[in-house]
Amino acid sequence: MGRDSPHRARLARALAPLRFIIVALNMLALARVSSPLFSPLKTLTLTLTLTPKPLTCPLWSSSSSSSSGFCLPRGPESTTSPLSAGFCAAALSPSPPPPPPMAAAGADEGLDSNPLLRDFDFPPFDVVDAKHVRPGIRELLRRLEADLLELERTVEPTWPTLVEPLERIIDRLQVVWGIVNHLKSVKDSPELRSAIEEIQPEKVKFQLRMGQSKPIYEAFKSIRDSSSWATLSDARKRIVEAQIREAILNGVALEDEQREKFNEIEQELEKLSRKFSENVLDATKRFEKLITDKKEIDGLPATALGLAAQTAVAKGHENATAENGPWIITLDAPSFISVMQHARNRSLREEIYRAYVTRASSGELDNTAIIGQILKLRLEKARLLGYKNYAEVSMATKMATVDRVEELLEKLRSASWDHAVQDMEDIKTFAKDSGAPEANELTHWDINFWSERLRESKYDINEEELRPYFALPKVMEGLFSLAHKLFDIIIEPADRLAAVWNNDVRFYCVKDSSNSPIAYFYFDPYSRPSEKRGGAWMDEVFGRSHLLARSGAPVRLPIAHMVCNQMPPVGDKPSLMTFREVETVFHEFGHALQHMLTKQDEGLVAGIRGIEWDAVELPSQFMENWCYHRDTLLSIAKHYETGESLPEDVYLKLLAAKTFRAGSFSLRQDRVVLSWIS
Numbered sequence: 001m002g003r004d005s006p007h008r009a010r011l012a013r014a015l016a017p018l019r020f021i022i023v024a025l026n027m028l029a030l031a032r033v034s035s036p037l038f039s040p041l042k043t044l045t046l047t048l049t050l051t052p053k054p055l056t057c058p059l060w061s062s063s064s065s066s067s068s069g070f071c072l073p074r075g076p077e078s079t080t081s082p083l084s085a086g087f088c089a090a091a092l093s094p095s096p097p098p099p100p101p102m103a104a105a106g107a108d109e110g111l112d113s114n115p116l117l118r119d120f121d122f123p124p125f126d127v128v129d130a131k132h133v134r135p136g137i138r139e140l141l142r143r144l145e146a147d148l149l150e151l152e153r154t155v156e157p158t159w160p161t162l163v164e165p166l167e168r169i170i171d172r173l174q175v176v177w178g179i180v181n182h183l184k185s186v187k188d189s190p191e192l193r194s195a196i197e198e199i200q201p202e203k204v205k206f207q208l209r210m211g212q213s214k215p216i217y218e219a220f221k222s223i224r225d226s227s228s229w230a231t232l233s234d235a236r237k238r239i240v241e242a243q244i245r246e247a248i249l250n251g252v253a254l255e256d257e258q259r260e261k262f263n264e265i266e267q268e269l270e271k272l273s274r275k276f277s278e279n280v281l282d283a284t285k286r287f288e289k290l291i292t293d294k295k296e297i298d299g300l301p302a303t304a305l306g307l308a309a310q311t312a313v314a315k316g317h318e319n320a321t322a323e324n325g326p327w328i329i330t331l332d333a334p335s336f337i338s339v340m341q342h343a344r345n346r347s348l349r350e351e352i353y354r355a356y357v358t359r360a361s362s363g364e365l366d367n368t369a370i371i372g373q374i375l376k377l378r379l380e381k382a383r384l385l386g387y388k389n390y391a392e393v394s395m396a397t398k399m400a401t402v403d404r405v406e407e408l409l410e411k412l413r414s415a416s417w418d419h420a421v422q423d424m425e426d427i428k429t430f431a432k433d434s435g436a437p438e439a440n441e442l443t444h445w446d447i448n449f450w451s452e453r454l455r456e457s458k459y460d461i462n463e464e465e466l467r468p469y470f471a472l473p474k475v476m477e478g479l480f481s482l483a484h485k486l487f488d489i490i491i492e493p494a495d496r497l498a499a500v501w502n503n504d505v506r507f508y509c510v511k512d513s514s515n516s517p518i519a520y521f522y523f524d525p526y527s528r529p530s531e532k533r534g535g536a537w538m539d540e541v542f543g544r545s546h547l548l549a550r551s552g553a554p555v556r557l558p559i560a561h562m563v564c565n566q567m568p569p570v571g572d573k574p575s576l577m578t579f580r581e582v583e584t585v586f587h588e589f590g591h592a593l594q595h596m597l598t599k600q601d602e603g604l605v606a607g608i609r610g611i612e613w614d615a616v617e618l619p620s621q622f623m624e625n626w627c628y629h630r631d632t633l634l635s636i637a638k639h640y641e642t643g644e645s646l647p648e649d650v651y652l653k654l655l656a657a658k659t660f661r662a663g664s665f666s667l668r669q670d671r672v673v674l675s676w677i678s
Helices: 005-031 109-113 130-154 159-186 190-211 214-225 234-249 256-286 302-314 333-342 346-357 368-384 390-395 402-433 444-459 463-469 472-487 579-596 618-628 630-636 648-659 662-669
Strands: 055-057 288-291 327-330 490-493 506-511 517-526 536-542 559-566
Touching (some): 130 159, 130 190, 159 214, 159 234, 159 536, 190 256, 256 368, 302 327, 302 463, 327 333, 333 559, 346 444, 368 390, 390 402, 402 444, 402 662, 444 648, 463 579, 536 579, 618 648, 630 648
Parallel strands (some): 517 559
Antiparallel strands (some): 055 536, 288 327, 506 517
């Protein structure tokens, strides 16, 4: 392992307990900037919404060893009823029946058939189209506005008259808008973008109207100040405190011009955030490099060549093959990563790297001005709320404080710096010893390539050669087996039970030890660069709730979705994964488990709802670490053709390589990551 391996191992062990706090650190970094002149990397994904956002994870998990820094009448055509699905439908109660539809002056004639306005067991992802968004969301907002007015008229500081009707309003909007927003992430189209762009201000206006309701705010304060406060459960206390805090952060205390200005800022931030993400996706889709000379892609593994040829076929080169090409390189993660790690052609690495890091930085897709405006507006928002900077606004909903975050950032930096410097020296030395002409001037497009060569040499391990041992079906089988051992749950395919947005999406039923369903989840594993944004994330579809249970059922069951962007099947082969992709699936499943296995029946704090973002990574890291557990790994690592188990010595090499470049990757966590700022 080399002379410095014990030091690296100690460093990794020392930093491991801190990983779940890393999110807070990343959230702080940019938020402290009070000048619009600050210009971070333009290609990082930025999300700023007034609705709960998905747990969006980096392209690779935090333990990666070679990243470069990463729910109304039912319509007649419904296809989502669980009644014909058998075993998994027994305890189903995902969505409560809505109040009777109200007459709507001038309402669209097609509202009765709008899938967004139906009472459904599972979202009708297969039939929701851009044409449904404007009329569906407008009618939903009209109904919810009537519900909100009635709540404000009759509100009293009691649970049945305040919290229960409010939960119904919040949940209805979250579920329906969640469908639309999710489809934009995984099935983007110009028509859907246009519909969202038009209707989003109306949605934001309603959320601000609800968040700034003084009758609701005063009623929550009355509950907190009442003599019955001590008798409330911890969950109910948490709901009350969170609602009071959120009302303040939504500007409930602002009046007249200040409130008007605040609302203008929120509308603009929502618009800018959406545009930022669209620009990144469009810039990613726009780039493609056609290669006809195989010498240009010397070093690329067979899986990468197969993917590049498959992409070429999809782009009209119908005779493309992995062996003879032509090949198309894109900025989609599987393609980009392969080039950075394996292409011997330095000029190709430079071209692809520069294209990747300069996405959305010029022309009509330029995010430079958007970033500056977001920073400016966040500072204005913070000062309107009485804070010095946006970091203080962000940390108001976290466990940590600004000072504690800065203290921990420095601890991480100081513990990692010398090791990171040594990491670079090791790479330079190896490149020089390998006769690399660029050894004395290694730059960004060289580091991953030579790092991977050093890793292969030092640990005698080639991650590409391990792909045949990590076929997705076997990995999922092993993951579900582990979940059974740890949590006494059973996970079964339930694909015919719910509609999906793409044929590659799988749907699963989670059962307890008595064989009763307790949750469901969707899994969308593959990269689709033409319509799906990058990265990996988990989000809720429904949250567990006693209030929102259907008649006769004790609770509404939680439903989640997991989304990844790994290499799809190539030809007749299954999706063969890198070990890092295996880690990512385990990581996202950890998030999903926190949502699905909750036993909390108070819907506003069940599952991932209300979890502080500086604690949210704990379950994902817990699951991710099982990838290095011998029995677990060997149970999933079976050659997809022969069934041969991963050799013991290879497992030991993977274990040894876990701390490779630990210093560098700890420093990477110390960097600005816009996607973690809420």
